[in-house]
Every structure is written in structure tokens, then in C-alpha cells.
Amino acid sequence: MKRGNCAGLAIQYQATLFCLSLMCSVLRLTPAVAQPQFFSNAKNPVKLGSLVEFDLAVKDVQVTQAFYESLGFKAVAAAKADHPVAAVTDGNVVLALHQAEFASPTITYYGANLAAGMSLLQETGVAATILKKKNGAATEIEFSDRNGQRVVLKSEAPVPRPGVGFEMMTPAGPTGKEKHYSRIGIFGEFSIAVMERATAAAFWQKLGFQKMHESDIPYPWGIYSDGVTVLGIHQTTEFKETALSFFSRDSKDRIVKLKEEGFRFVLEMDPTNAVMQSPDGQMIFVFNLP
Numbered sequence: 328m329k330r331g332n333c334a335g336l337a338i339q340y341q342a343t344l345f346c347l348s349l350m351c352s353v354l355r356l357t358p359a360v361a362q363p364q365f366f367s368n369a370k371n372p373v374k375l376g377s378l379v380e381f382d383l384a385v386k387d388v389q390v391t392q393a394f395y396e397s398l399g400f401k402a403v404a405a406a407k408a409d410h411p412v413a414a415v416t417d418g419n420v421v422l423a424l425h426q427a428e429f430a431s432p433t434i435t436y437y438g439a440n441l442a443a444g445m446s447l448l449q450e451t452g453v454a455a456t457i458l459k460k461k462n463g464a465a466t467e468i469e470f471s472d473r474n475g476q477r478v479v480l481k482s483e484a485p486v487p488r489p490g491v492g493f494e495m496m497t498p499a500g501p502t503g504k505e506k507h508y509s510r511i512g513i514f515g516e517f518s519i520a521v522m523e524r525a526t527a528a529a530f531w532q533k534l535g536f537q538k539m540h541e542s543d544i545p546y547p548w549g550i551y552s553d554g555v556t557v558l559g560i561h562q563t564t565e566f567k568e569t570a571l572s573f574f575s576r577d578s579k580d581r582i583v584k585l586k587e588e589g590f591r592f593v594l595e596m597d598p599t600n601a602v603m604q605s606p607d608g609q610m611i612f613v614f615n616l617p
Contacts, residue, residue: 378421381432384428385605385607388411391606399511402414404486404488405424436555437483451534473527474521508575510585512575512616520567523547548562581613582595
């Protein structure tokens, strides 16, 4: 992102900021359900797996890991891979850093019932690709939503990481007593820009996501969760890159401190809201929690 574009982008991002600010009043900080049902046809919402990791394609694992650790993330055990990989967490969300090429970021679920999952995807009209098999049965599949967001489902259990577990955000913000959070705040949502909210939302709701909030102001957007993660679906052209959104009540002080330490923000909308990028270009929203 070139600095010359920042003034125009600052105006464009105000609408997105408004949406994400409203989101803060909707989400509550509650632990994810410990015993999810996979691909059930029951009326209750279902989950694609027991844990989500966001897989990020990186150029150099060590460089990117150091970047996130400088933001307060902590290194945790990573799932095995045939390429260099590391994992970091803020205690709430896990980012898996893969020195490999793939559609990034990818939403990866662990602990999925793939036989039932593939059946449901077929009913939903989604073409799934089998990536791995064991004894003739699929152990890993991938598919994409209508906007090209890649999703991977793995039958293997998630890597044990004591103290790490997804929680939804609360308007009160983290107290510092619950668990560790990063220097850029608490993870609030995986922000996706789409062509049409209604179509995108319908797709994810068929896969077990519940509508938490929808609005048409300042553009059609909504918040959806399956109890394992949160998606923010934004019908907008104001941002194109999928973003990781973090919130805090003291974002102004956090941003000032980070700038003093040499961190570069590619966009500052006001003193309390800014956008930064990882060394690999991953967009990171650092927003204020009203």
C-alpha cells in the first residue's frame, strides 16, 4: 500500500470502522462450547470442527514469527508439515505461519467429521477437494466460499495448547485477568469483503454459523459465529484484502507506543484506529473498543 493512497483510504475505511465499532456492542466474551457437534442436521448450530487456525503463507517463518512475537504473541506448538511452519497465539486466536504457497489466509478447522462434512457440502452445492487420505478415507479436504475464501477441514485433533481457547469479544474489553492478549488487543473477527452479504451469509449459515448481528448502515454487513470463530462479512469495496481485526479500549496508547518503537502503520484513520501489515502483507486492523 503506497503512502500516497492513505488519505483516500482513510476516508473509505471510516465506513468499515463504523461497522466494526457497532460489532463491539454485539459480541460478548464467552468461552466456545467445549463439545461441538460436527455437521449435524439438528436445529442447533453446528461446527465445522473443534478448533480454528488461520493459516498464513509467509516468505520466511522466522521473520514473520518475530514480527508477531514483537506484538505480544507467544510461540506455541505447530501442527506437522512438509515445509517450515510455526504457530503463534495471543491466547485467543492461533496463527499458523507456513513457509509455503497457498491461498492466504486460509481458515483451517481441526477435529472435523469429514464423511459427514463432505455429504453436507454436497447438499449445499459446494465442491470439495480431497487433499489427503488414510486407509481409503479422506482425512483432509478443502473448499472455497462464493467469494473465494479457502477453508480446510482436517480430521486430526488439534495440537494441545494449554491456556489457548477461543472467546468472543465483550464491550467491556479484556480485564487482563482472563488470559494473555496481544499488544494490539483482542481478536474480534476475521473480516471478509464480499460482493453480496446476503449470499455470503447464507452460505456460512448453512455450515453452522449463527447470525449475531446484521445492518445496512453504512453498507450491508454482518457478524456470524459458529462458537469456534467469528466472521465479519462486509459488502464493500473499501477494503479487498481479508483482515485480522483486533480491538482494545486503550488502542490510542497502544498505537502511540508501537509507533515509538518503530512499528509502521500503513493507514491511520484517527488516533485510535489504524491498519498495519505483516512482513508478508497480511492486513491487521487495530481498532478501538468503544
